[in-house]
Amino acid sequence: MPVYRSVARALVLSLAANAGYAAPRPPGMIPPPESVEAGYWDLMAKAERQAQQSGELNKDPALNAYVREVTCKVAVEYCDELRLYIMDRPFMNATMAPNGFGEVWSGLLLRVEDEAGLAFVLGHEVSHYAESHSVEAALAHKNRQNIALAVSIGVAAVGVYAAASVGPYGDPGPILDATGNLIDAVYLASVTAFFRFSREHETEADLLGFQRAAAAGYRPQAAAESWRVVMAETSASDFERVRKRDARLGVFDSHPLHRDRVVALEAEAAKLTGEGVRGRERYRAAIRPHLAAWLKDDLRRRDFGQTLHLLGRLETSGEDLGVINFYRGEAYRLRRQLDDLERAEAAYFTASVHSDAPVAVWRELGDLRRRRNAVTEALTAYETYLAQAPTAEDAWIVQDAVASLKKGLS
């Protein structure tokens, strides 16, 4: 028993010793070629080349310039060395590698409320870079693994010795079982320490990202709001497992609970006075050209509860109502529960009065009206579609529907 206790104490002490943070990296720093970090840079250079060739890469110069501009506002000292790529992926995420290569996913750009929210997220990622979090985590994990291996060998040696000492009539089984369990516990402790370390990095990046965005003049409340948005959308999911995702923290979770992040960031915001820049109109103008394509991508995730929640938030500014209501109609039509088809028709109709509505809204309205035998209204919708898109590739489908309806009338 004393052996087990001393092993556990040594493990805890070694894990704690590896939890210290390094100082922020100096701008323009290039790691020596023989260093561990240089190895990570090589790996990340390969990942960056993949990103450059990826089919998900969003090459819109205006959007890329905008995201770069905001990045440089929160990372003045690192502006020249950061390379952010916008990837059309319908999930809320951004990453930053130790060599300055980062990704911002379209799902994040679709969900961030304004430029202040984007500045906080970018500030968070830049803080991972400035603090060399990924290199630090990898080195600490490597040290922990080495220590865990040494401890495991020691435990195994002690266990084997103890088992061999039980004498000719003793049963070594329980001792060997206990040895095996202890080795498993040592390994588990090293793995859970990795995730705890990751959560600490995330908390630190939240705080530093907040400070960067606030120093750049952005509205301090935007940081907490960014995580509140994630919480609300998670709660709106169609799937129970997703809704429960943020209920409690597990030892293998790499990020803190969203509600804890909100509380911490709200406390930071309360310390500051002044309103700060929100940049909502500018932000929406930057993402507007991609709104329809990103919403279509989001619908293909088929978590309609989340998409409908997102559409509700996008609608609050009173802009882009044709596009937003069209995709609301699409979400209801695809989900098709209870009175969803009625809701879809209402959403399409709302969309149709706005100039930014896709012309397809009339075809969809025609299909839904036809489905409920509202023949005259369906004909009106179909004929509007054909009038607005006479050369549409699918015009023959609508013409067929019109002919079929008219045949039924005659």
Next chain:
Amino acid sequence: MIRLVRVGAGVFGAAALLAGCAGITSLPPGPARIGGAEITLGRQWSDVSILMPGRSNKVRLLSIDGPLLNRLYVTDGLAPGDYLVKPAHKEQPTPTIRADMTVSERIEFVTDSIAAMDYLRVEAIRPRPATLEGQPAVRFDISATSRDGLDVKGAALASEVKGKTYVVIYLAPAEHYYEATLTEAEAIMASVKARG
């Protein structure tokens, strides 16, 4: 003795499982049955359905040079609730057939299913009327991008016969491979018969 019996049972079970695996098989030119659907192949294809993640009994995947270079999905008659792509798990549902689909929704079923196969920017192009066993069908082309950034082109046919949806999808890299097998793929689409 008990240990020996257990080991023997394990070996037998593994052998039985392996024997049950269809593996990659060769399909000679001529008629081929996919459940209730029959197609006529103009040349030899390989049935690589075993390579499909989450394989469905109603969907077969054929290829000539390997699924990265050309692939042909042929379905048996899909009933309401059936899918072309089996969901990896509950939280990632894939498109399913509905009883009352419009022509546009059939096209959408195909394009969204292709998106669920991990293709990006999937769009239907130039939908046009076609027939399958004398029933109205829709034939259209497809443009997409692979996750690695490769431009992909495709051709598809979808139709409902006696309440079941039959789908044929041909996909290949836009460069060389699409054109190289397009004529054969179109001939196969024209040959589909619903025998179910």
